[in-house]
Amino acid sequence: MTCNYLEKEHKNEMRAVQDSMDVLSGKWKIAIISSICYYNKRRFSDILDDIDGISNKMLSKELKELELNKLVKRTVLDSQPVTVQYELTEHGKTLQTIINNLTEWGIKHRKEILGK
Amino acid sequence: MTCNYLEKEHKNEMRAVQDSMDVLSGKWKIAIISSICYYNKRRFSDILDDIDGISNKMLSKELKELELNKLVKRTVLDSQPVTVQYELTEHGKTLQTIINNLTEWGIKHRKEILGK
DNA sequence: CAGTATCCAAAGGGATACTG
């Protein structure tokens, strides 16, 4: 791998990567996205069940951030009692490639570390 | 995007993604990798200069973790005073695809959030 | 059901000084 581009471009790339990481690096972000993606639409309490170890406080906080970043859309259904549904936005769905790559790499990495 | 695979596969994917994120999600990890990659071989104090805001304590800690995860190779050169050189391992270089994707996505995301 | 609020312990991480 050679990285023979210009210094300024390099700085810009680093900023862009950091932007992505800021959005994704919450402890539960990707798990949440993955859960919503898997079920297409998913309610708060269901996501809570999907993800081992997450608390309602954390789920609430992370979902709020995902919404702010326009990755997730929140819809309140007027049922009794109130139900809230989460789904990925079109923008959120563009994360699929990254998630796939992270999955592949994670598997490779595990082999590398444990020795093949 | 449809996610119509089996539940168990889904759990495995989530674990793999999490493995990757654990390795990469330190505050400075990707910046460090990117810096070493850019210069191919890079010394401690140079990386310190490359990355805005990082402290020697953090750089030392993150490099240690990257080494443990076999992404980075550390070489002590017997100069006066001692010089230490860091470079990516073959395994570390396999991150290139992910970094590229994160770069692209980060740019897209910025447009999405700021409004095009 | 879908969150908030509060308390609190643990981890993160900056600043500074020191060492081989």
Next chain:
DNA sequence: CAGTATCCCTTTGGATACTG
């Protein structure tokens, strides 16, 4: 140069209880 050590403030996040 390449780190360690220490101090100490800030952030994170779990447990629990409460609300519309």
